[in-house]
Amino acid sequence: QQQVKQSPQSLIVQKGGISIINCAYENTAFDYFPWYQQFPGKGPALLIAIRPDVSEKKEGRFTISFNKSAKQFSLHIMDSQPGDSATYFCAASISGNTPLVFGKGTRLSVIA
Amino acid sequence: DGGITQSPKYLFRKEGQNVTLSCEQNLNHDAMYWYRQDPGQGLRLIYYSQIVNDFQKGDIAEGYSVSREKKESFPLTVTSAQKNPTAFYLCASSGWDRRTYSGANVLTFGAGSRLTVL
Numbered sequence: 001q002q003q004v005k006q007s008p009q010s011l012i013v014q015k016g017g018i019s020i021i022n023c024a025y026e027n028t029a030f031d032y033f034p035w036y037q038q039f040p041g042k043g044p045a046l047l048i049a050i051r052p053d054v055s056e057k058k059e060g061r062f063t064i065s066f067n068k069s070a071k072q073f074s075l076h077i078m079d080s081q082p083g084d085s086a087t088y089f090c091a092a093s094i095s096g097n098t099p100l101v102f103g104k105g106t107r108l109s110v111i112a
Numbered sequence: 113d114g115g116i117t118q119s120p121k122y123l124f125r126k127e128g129q130n131v132t133l134s135c136e137q138n139l140n141h142d143a144m145y146w147y148r149q150d151p152g153q154g155l156r157l158i159y160y161s162q163i164v165n166d167f168q169k170g171d172i173a174e175g176y177s178v179s180r181e182k183k184e185s186f187p188l189t190v191t192s193a194q195k196n197p198t199a200f201y202l203c204a205s206s207g208w209d210r211r212t213y214s215g216a217n218v219l220t221f222g223a224g225s226r227l228t229v230l
Contacts, residue, residue, distance in 0.1 A: 009152065034218070043116075043202050043221030044155070089154060093217070099145060099170065100219060104154035 003027055004092050006103025013110050019077040021106045023090035026071065030092040034100070035064065035075050038087045047088070048075070051095075080110045115139065118203050118222035125197075125229050133188045133225045135203030142207070144186035145219065148172060149200040158201075161186055190227060201225045 005024045013019045025033075034049035050057040050064040050073065057064045063076040077084055087107050091100040116137045125131045137144065146158040157170030161180040175194025180186055186205075190197045202224050206217040 006154075032217075036219075041224070043204070043223050044219075045221065046218050049218070095217065099157050099160050100217075101157075102147075102155040104152060 003101045004090060004103045006090050006106060008106060009104070010107045011109070013077075013080045013108065015080065015082060015110055015112045017080050017110075019075075019080045019084065019108055019110070021075045021088055021090070021108070022072065023074065023092075023103050024070075024072045025092050027092070027094075028071070029094050030101075032093050032095040033064070033066065033073050034091050035062075036089045036091065036102075038089065038105075040086075044087075044089055077108075080108075082110045082112060084108060085110050116203055116205055116220055116222035118201075118225050121223065121225060123225060123227045125227065127229055128192045130192060131190050131197075131227065133190070133201055133203075133227070135186045135188065135222060136184055137186075137203075137205045137220075138184065139205055139207060139220060140183075141205035141220070142183070143205060143217070144180065145204045145206070146170075146176070146178065146186070146188045147202045147204065149202055149224075155202065158188065197227055197229045199227060201227060 035047045036044035037047045038044040048059050048062050052068050061078045066073045087105045089105045090103040093100045119134045143162045145160040147155040156172050158176050159178040161167035177189045203222045204219040206219050
């Protein structure tokens with residue numbers, strides 16, 4: 001049973017373009033939605049996170065959009081750069097003590 | 113610098129052998145986790161521990177064992193009962209998130225251990 005569905009599996013974007021990765025969740029008790037970035041051979045690192053009482057969170061070129069009624073959230077990377085090429089994971093949890101549930105990941109390639 | 117240290121980074125073993133992966137953290141985090149990463153499968157939870165001397169099974173615990181005798185350490189043993197042990201193993205710990213809001217847990221990951229069973 002996959003609780004967090006992520007798409008697309010891979011994405012190629014031109015330098016300067018917008019990268020968009022989508023996630024959908026099933027458990028309405030989830031109240032914490034982070035995105036992690038992973039470079040090859042490294043562990044993932046927290047990129048940005050949101051709670052469901054806001055519809056958008058922006059940090060620099062990275063924005064999370066959250067739609068509670070649709071149970072969906074997405075990551076937008078503005079002005080995508082080759083250095084953004086990595087695998088991105090969305091995740092969800094019930095804040096407090098439950099472990100994160102991860103999506104399957106999106107491999108992003110930003111080409112010049 | 114605070115962080116998580118996983119060792120070894122690469123490990124080769126023959127089928128039927130048990131192998132133990134080390135994970136040490138100096139972040140003073142209470143909770144620690146083990147995830148397995150396979151291509152196209154995302155991160156799947158093996159075991160997690162919220163306090164010393166206590167741990168819970170994750171989604172794919174079969175063929176694995178853990179211990180949590182110290183707050184700083186959470187070793188994972190891949191036993192011969194694990195049918196497909198070749199994978200990238202990630203250890204993580206969690207503490208309160210000051211960047212987003214109090215009460216949320218942020219996972220800090222180690223650099224991973226790549227296990228290949230020949």
